Amino acid sequence: MIADLMISGPEDLFRRVPFAQFLNLRMEMAGNELTTVMPFAPHLIGNPLLPALHGGTIGAFLELTATAQLSVFETFEQIPKPVNVSVQYLRSGKPIDTYARARINRVGRTIANVEAWAWQELREQPIATLQAHFLIG
Amino acid sequence: MSHAPFREGFDLLVENIPYMKSIGARYAGRSDDGIKLCLPYREDLIGDPATGVIAGGAVTALLDHACGMAVWDELNEYKPIATMDLRIDYMRPAQPQRDLFILAKCYKLTRSVGFVRGFAYDDSLSDPVAAAQAAFIISHPCLKNREAHA
Numbered sequence: 001m002i003a004d005l006m007i008s009g010p011e012d013l014f015r016r017v018p019f020a021q022f023l024n025l026r027m028e029m030a031g032n033e034l035t036t037v038m039p040f041a042p043h044l045i046g047n048p049l050l051p052a053l054h055g056g057t058i059g060a061f062l063e064l065t066a067t068a069q070l071s072v073f074e075t076f077e078q079i080p081k082p083v084n085v086s087v088q089y090l091r092s093g094k095p096i097d098t099y100a101r102a103r104i105n106r107v108g109r110t111i112a113n114v115e116a117w118a119w120q121e122l123r124e125q126p127i128a129t130l131q132a133h134f135l136i137g
Numbered sequence: 138m139s140h141a142p143f144r145e146g147f148d149l150l151v152e153n154i155p156y157m158k159s160i161g162a163r164y165a166g167r168s169d170d171g172i173k174l175c176l177p178y179r180e181d182l183i184g185d186p187a188t189g190v191i192a193g194g195a196v197t198a199l200l201d202h203a204c205g206m207a208v209w210d211e212l213n214e215y216k217p218i219a220t221m222d223l224r225i226d227y228m229r230p231a232q233p234q235r236d237l238f239i240l241a242k243c244y245k246l247t248r249s250v251g252f253v254r255g256f257a258y259d260d261s262l263s264d265p266v267a268a269a270q271a272a273f274i275i276s277h278p279c280l281k282n283r284e285a286h287a
Contacts, residue, residue, distance in 0.1 A: 018183040019192030022160075043159035046202070054156035055220040056198020063194050079185045082193045086224040 007076050010034055010068035017079070020064050023057065027068065034072055036065040038098045038118075045095065053093030055128075058118055062087060062100055062130035066114040069102035070134060080112060080134035091127040096120055098127070112136050143213060147172070150206055162199055171242030171255075172206045174199055178234050189233035193267075196237065197225055200255045200269040203241035208251035208273045211243035217276040218251065224270045231266045235259040241269070249275050 007013050010027055014020040023044075026037040038044070038061045046054025063085055070080050102116035112134045117126045144167060151157045151164040151174060160182060165173040176182075176191075176199050184192025201223055208218050231237050240262060241255030255269040256262060 016186050017192065018181050018186065019194055022181045023194075043155050045155040046157075048153070048155065054154070054198060054202070055223070056194070056201045057156055059197040059201065059223065060192065060194020063197065064192075078187065081185075081230075082225075082227050084224065084226045085193070085197070086222070087197075087220075088222050089220045092219065 007071055007079055010071050013068050013071050013079065014064070017064070019060070023061060023064070025061065025064060032072060034065075034069055034101065036061070036068060036100045038100070040096050040098075047092075050092060051095050053095065053098070055087075055089055055093075058089070058093050058098065058128045059085070059087045059130070061098060062102075062116045062118055062128060063132060065100040065118075066102045066116045066130060066132050067134070069104060069114060069116070070107070070112055070136070073104070074107065074136070076136065078137075080136045083111065083133040083135050085130055085132040087128055087130045089128050091125065093127050094120055099123075107136065110135060110137060143215070144210065147206065147210075150209070151202070154202070156198065157202060160195055160198060162202065165238065167210055171240050172203050172210055174203045174206075174239040176237040176239070178236060185230075188230065190230040191233075191237065193225075193227055196227075196231070196257050196267050197223070199237070199239050200225060200241070200257060200267065201271065203239040204243075204253040204255045204269060204271040205273060207241040207243040207253050207255070208246070208275065211246050211251065212275070217278065218273045219276070220271060221250070221274050222272045226268045228265055228267060231257070232259050237266065249277070251275055
């Protein structure tokens with residue numbers, strides 16, 4: 001599909017992953033600190049009555065944020081593949097922009113452990129957190 | 138276990154949800170094995186352009202949704218629910234160009250929590266793409282019935 005498979009940095013990752021495009025994910029780099037953004041869009045709604053974002057959009061956003069964080073320091077021939085992810089939903093996602101950051105706890109030879117958290121209005125009040133293991137290399 | 142009217146609207150719980158509609162998810166029925174959903178393959182859902190494999194995040198949404206519906210199926214009435222915790226193991230990549238299926242079953246219901254197991258597969262349930270373990274909070278806007286679910 002795409003001949004050059006090397007992923008060089010988080011911007012490149014979000015640009016080349018169709019599903020990141022589908023969610024219209026954005027990012028801001030401040031030095032080496034990455035903050036990702038999932039701009040609100042009506043198709044992200046999971047509960048039209050509240051309304052609230054679909055939990056699946058938040059999970060996907062956190063997973064892609066964790067992947068992007070991995071690509072800040074490492075260059076991968078293949079996109080890191082999630083082995084398992086665990087998402088805790090803390091607050092319902094309002095129909096506004098969502099932000100996320102991730103921290104890498106360990107990068108081993110085959111597995112990386114990453115955690116990520118998402119917030120909306122107040123960073124001190126995360127709406128969801130994620131722990132994930134990725135297969136790398 | 139035959140409260141048909143409540144479950145007759147289950148297709149709308151997929152088709153009327155904006156995010157489910159936008160990824161193209163479909164309700165594929167229920168049985169004693171659980172709630173079944175289908176996600177037809179689509180190129181804008183790809184997570185790895187090198188292989189054409191669908192994004193884990195797309196599978197996540199489908200598992201979350203199917204697990205939530207499995208709680209309603211077991212409750213057999215509408216109550217507001219919210220995902221508390223969702224753990225997903227990705228066992229193998231989904232095959233490109235193939236429809237993906239989800240089967241989710243609520244195996245334990247307490248008054249306030251529903252515990253659900255779900256699987257994503259393409260060819261066969263015995264060779265799953267992913268497995269989910271989820272817990273949902275069940276809200277009680279009024280305490281009028283279902284005292285039995287202690």
